[in-house]
Amino acid sequence: MKSDACIPLLPCVELAPTLEFYGRLGFEVTYQQRIPNPYAATRRGGAQLHFFGQKGLDPQKAYSCCLVIVDEVEQLHARFVSVLKEAYGRIPLRGVPRLTRMKKGQSRFTLVDPSGNSLMFIRRDEPSGYGDDDADAAASVLAKALKAARRLRDFKGDDAAAAKVLEGALKKADAGTTVERARALAARAELAIALGDAPRARELARDIDALPLSASEREGLREELGAIEQLVRSQE
CATH class of the missing domain: 3.10.180.10 (2,3-Dihydroxybiphenyl 1,2-Dioxygenase, domain 1)
Known part of the structure; x- marks a missing residue:
């Protein structure tokens, strides 16, 4: 049958x-x-x-x-x-x-x-819950914002709402580690490009460059930050 x-x-x-x-x-x-x-x-x-x-x-x-x-x-x-x-x-x-x-x-x-x-x-073998772990009570403000922004972007297609979530978290001084701040800035820069705000994306890219990241931390973020760099350059 x-x-x-x-x-x-x-x-x-x-x-x-x-x-x-x-x-x-x-x-x-x-x-x-x-x-x-x-x-x-x-x-x-x-x-x-x-x-x-x-x-x-x-x-x-x-x-x-x-x-x-x-x-x-x-x-x-x-x-x-x-x-x-x-x-x-x-x-x-x-x-x-x-x-x-x-x-x-x-x-x-x-x-x-x-x-x-x-x-x-x-992807056929996508993890249940899109790879999110609900046991994140101890997660930082930036980590939670990144998770929420990802869901708004990838599930709801709401780039503006995702950007708003990240902006709120980035305004807080002790919201997470320096690496988490770099990831949040990169995600926000990506959203700025998608929302047609190239000047804001370039500003965020400069903020990433100014972060006190160690050489090993920058190497760990190399692919992620490189993708943002490429996106920003594509708008020039």
């Missing part, structure tokens, strides 16, 4: 540019019609997405969402970054379409298509 299947049906402003967008990302069109209504079916591996034309759809106010379970996310995200950068001349980190940022060890990312549909790509 064949297993059941569930295929998401997502609205789009126009069919042609939608299919072009997903075609760049490796989705092939398996069916398409123009009448009696615009409709198309696509597939990428085991993932299927169907689209229908919807008049008056505002991508900025769209809320359709879909989960895509995949074997790995880091290489997939890197491929999407390469394709979208070639198509748009930059990595689309804000507006529509856009792609959320990716950190080493992260198990999910979100792609928002030109019609405002959000696709969350989740």
Whole structure:
């Protein structure tokens, strides 16, 4: 007996540019019609997405969402970054379409298509609770803020709220260790780029440089801080 299947049906402003967008990302069109209504079916591996034309759809106010379970996310995200950068001349980190940022060890990312549909790509073996440990009563203010900001960014796609949480924690002098402050500043700088505030991102990058981190601490943060440096430079 064949297993059941569930295929998401997502609205789009126009069919042609939608299919072009997903075609760049490796989705092939398996069916398409123009009448009696615009409709198309696509597939990428085991993932299927169907689209229908919807008049008056505002991508900025769209809320359709879909989960895509995949074997790995880091290489997939890197491929999407390469394709979208070639198509748009930059990595689309804000507006529509856009792609959320990716950190080493992260198990999910979100792609928002030109019609405002959000696709969350989740690694199949993602830890329960997204790797969070609820037994964090002794965690510092900055550690808790980083956890809350990550959930707001990666689960709810609310960059503004995530930035607000980090800003509040960073204002406190004894909120955590110097390394935690560096991570919080880096996360806030990343959000500043996503929110279109390049000057704030550069200011935060300077704050990171001014931190009294030891050579070993900076080495431990090298990849994380290097990614922020690259993001800031991309906005110059």
